[in-house]
C-alpha cells in the first residue's frame with residue numbers, strides 16, 4: 212500500500228501532510244487533523260478511509276465558503292456572548308434572592324427555636340422571598356433549556 216494521502220475530507224485541500232504523530236490539513240481555515248494510528252501506515256489508511264466516506268472529498272472550497280463559515284462562527288460567538296450576559300445577570304439576582312431567603316427564613320427559624328411568636332409581617336416577607344427564589348429557579352431552568 213502506498214503512502215499517498217487523499218485530499219482533506221473536510222475542505223478538499225490537497226495540502227495535507229504527515230506531521231509527527233498525525234495527519235494534518237494545512238489549510239489554515241480548516242486545520243483538520245487525525246485520525247490516530249500506532250504506525251504511519253495505519254494513520255495513512257485511516258485518513259484515506261475518512262476521505263472516501265466523506266461526500267465532499269476532492270472538492271475545493273471557495274473563499275466565499277470560508278467567509279460564510281467565518282460569519283456563521285461570529286454569529287455563534289455573539290449568541291454565546293448574549294447567553295453569558297443573561298447568565299451573569301441571573302447569577303447576580305440569584306445571589307440577591309439567596310441572601311434574602313437566608314435572612315427572612317433564618318429569622319423565622321430563630322423565632323421558632325426560641326419560642327418567640329412569629330409576626331405576620333415576618334411570615335409574609337419570608338414567604339415572598341421563597342416565592343421569588345422559586346420563580347427565579349424556574350426561569351433559570353427555562354433559559355437553560357431554550358437559550
Ligand SMILES: [Zn+2]
Pocket residue numbers: 219220221222223224236237238241242243
Ligand atoms: Zn482541510
